[in-house]
Amino acid sequence: MAWSIAQNENICAPNSCSLAALQFLAFLTNxxxxxxxxxxxxxxxxxxxxxxxxxxxxxxxxxVVANRLSEIKNWKILVLEAGDEEPIIADLPAQEQILYPSSISYSYYTQPEDNACEASNNRRCLTIRGKALGGSSVVNSMLYVRGNKFDYDTIASHGNPGWGWKDVLPHFKKSEDLRYPEVSNVLYYILIEKFFILEKYPDAHSTGGYLTVGGLRKENVGDTIFEAFKELNYTETDYNSGDQLGLSRLQLTRINGARQSANGAFIRPIRGRRSNLVIKLMTRVTKIIIDKREKRAIGVEYVTGNSRRIHKIFASKEVIVSGGTIESPKLLMLSGIGPVAELKEAGIEVIKELPVGSYLHDHVCTNPVVVEFPNGYTGPLTFDLIQNDISYWLSTHEGVMASSRLFDVHLFIRTRLAKEIDGPDVQVIFLKHYHGKTDFKTPNFVPYYNRITFSVCLLTPKSSGSLRLNKTNPIWSHPLIYGNYLKDPHDLKVLIEGVRTVNKVLETSTFKKAGYKRVPIPAPGCEKYDYDSDEFYKCFAKRFTTPGWHSVGTCKMGQVSDPTSVVDARLRVHGISGLRVIDASILPFTPRGNTLGPAIMTGEKGSDFIKDDWLAVH
Incomplete structure (x- = not known):
């Protein structure tokens, strides 16, 4: 069984798990x-x-790295993954929130925050990461957002040659298969969208790659939001063309009414076809074996399943760490690579001093504005309803379950507080929200909705955090995460300014004519403030903080002379040969958008570095 979920999470109503709930859980599992x-x-x-x-x-x-390296037939590739196979439930676009917490996701919590997540238990912010073949692409919102020219040109200018926009764009395009036509009854609409993107931005996209990027079917509510922002003079653009500012239709990693994870895109097409690629699941790597005299990575130690018996396996060329922004720095530190004081306190022999885990960056969002509209779903949200719609999706990959929890609108804006003229400082997405009678503990089970939640996300946070080992149990415990969300007062100001800017849509004739109106939402702890005041927005952001789950920077890329960096521009760990980090942890700051696209691009780019280094010489 690849997937299971705790009965008291998301499914059951408060303090109970009814017979109907248990039957629904059995249906999902079976x-x-x-x-x-x-x-x-x-x-x-x-x-x-x-x-x-x-x-x-x-x-x-x-x-991506597994796919690209195994293209070289005489190279033997081993992939070790702590999670299990990707389950069928992950393919279901409309049920993203049921995937966490579950057996295919890590639930990480920050250490108590001083300025964020005040309403959460012990003021700790939740961060979800994937734990399956495909990683976080198995549990995310499927948004494909690259960032913009300014992001990558800035990365390149900070001592990372080859990472400017003109350098990374070919690697984005190498993966991509832009394929909008998915739903036959709206073929005309989505063909128009595809032609808009390909004709206006012909150099920004490609077809024929492993990763399918597509749009959503037409929905009246999304169209109303889109037209309302056009009324505010936001122009339509393609946020993946390099210039993000403006209004766009969503681009998501989905195919034929289902999610397409990195596993679905890059592993399934080749699995079993390439005898030189071996994938071992339910396997946790506990240490990189490093030859201390030569300062070279030569293999790894690992355990399988629930066993804690240590096994060793060796690499003749390289060990590639692709555990993600939280697990990659943890593994480096367990292997003796990291801050000296940190390692000594954990009883780990220091092999190479580097600032591993020291520059954690993430986006942060706030969702204080909810809009109600006529003709939304008004019936009760029952187990029977959802089970019937899932059953229909299983046989057709069509219907409401082929949708998303997002409306087909994406907005990037630059507030008056932005100092950079080349990019946005706020991203806005629009979430489907259900308000009414429900069998569920957490009622946000799309695609049933009658309200819109405006999610305003800070793209350029000044606050940053760090990651450290849990000294009492460094191997088997989650690392200690210090998010430091909203520590810099400027971040909160930008969030509030973003909310104020987006709220202007409430006064448009489009919204008023359609009957869209804002409704107050419960915000315990903020009741004393008027719900449209800066004080309320500040209180809401600090109490009900929503991390972006776009963390980067814990294995920061930079020149060897840069005391803040861990890897060089070719992703090689400073001072240790035969060892690279290839995942989003190497990015010096979070690109302006979701990190799936940049992570895949990093996999493409890192694979090319390896091929260049080994094929050119040998």
């Missing part, structure tokens, strides 16, 4: 909890003692 991928014939292949390359982690970047 029909969606297993994985088609379990049928691949090389799933349980015998592991050799040595490989050319060992890839630790099969997330968004790791799947």
């Amino acid at each position: 029909y969606l909890g297993y994985s088609y991928d379990s049928n691949f014939v090389n799933r349980n292949v015998k592991i050799d003692s040595e490989y050319d390359f060992i890839i630790v982690g099969a997330g968004s970047a790791g799947c």
Whole structure:
């Protein structure tokens, strides 16, 4: 069984788990909890003692690296992943929120925050990361957002040659298969969208890659939001063309009414077809084996399943760490690479002093504005309703379950507080929200909705955090995460300014004519403030903080002379040969948008670095 969920999370109403709820859980488990991928014939292949390359982690970047390196037929590639196969339930676009917390996701919590998540238990912010073949691309919102020219040109200017926009764009395009036509009854609409993107931005996109990027079917509510912002003189653009400012239709990683994870895009098409690629799941790497005399990575130590028996396996060329922004720095530190004081306190021998975990960056969002509209879903949200719609999706990949929790509108704005003239400082997405009678503990089970939540996200935070080992149990415990969200007062000011800017849509004739109006929402702890005051927005952002889950920077890229960096521009760990980090943790700051696209691009770029280095010489 690849997937299971705790009965008291999301499904059950408060303090109870009814017979209907238990039956629904049984349905989900029996029909969606297993994985088609379990049928691949090389799933349980015998592991050799040595490989050319060992890839630790099969997330968004790791799947790309596994695919690209195994293109070289005489290279032996081993992928070690802590999670299990990707289950069928992950393919279901409309049920994203049921995926966490569950067996295919890590639930990380920050240490108590001083300025954020005040309403959460112990003031700790939740961060979800994927734990399955495909990593976080299995549990995310499927948004494909690259960032903009200014982001990558800035990264390049900080001592990272080859990372400017003109350098990374080919790697974005290499993966991409822009494919809008998905739903036959709205073919005309989505063909128009595809032609708009390809004709106006012909150099920004490509077709034929492994990763399918598509749009959503037409919905009247999304169109109303879109037209209302056009009334405010926001122009339509393609946010993946390099210049994000303006109004766009969503681009998501989905195919034929289903999610397409990095596993679905890069591993399934080749799995079982390339005998030089071996994937071992339910395997946790506990240490990188480093030859201390030569300062070279030569293999890894790992455990399988629930066992804590240590096994060793060796790499003749390189060890590639692709565990993500939280697990990659943890593994480096467990292997003796990190801050000296940190390692000594954990009883770990220091092999190389580097600022691992020291520059954690993430976006932060606030959702204080909810809009109600006529003709939304008004019936009760029951287990029977959802089960019937899931059953229909299982046989057709159509219907409401092929949708998303997002409306088909994406807005990037630059507030008056922005100092940079080349990019936005706020991203706005519009979430479907259900208000009414429900069987569920958490009622946000799309696609049933009668309200819109405006989610305003800060793209350029000045606040940054860090990640440290849990000294009492460094191997088996989650690392200690210090998010430091909203620590810099400027961040809160930008969020409030973003909310104020977006709220102007409430006064448009489009919204008023359609009968859209704002409704107050419960905000315990903020009742004393008028719900449209700066004081309310400040209180709401600090109490009900929503991290972006776009964390980067814990294995920061930079020149060897840069005391803040861990890897060089070719993603090689400073001072340790045969070791690279290839995932979003190497990005010096979070690009302006969701991190799936940048992580996949990093996988493409890192794979090319490896091929260049080994094929050119050997």
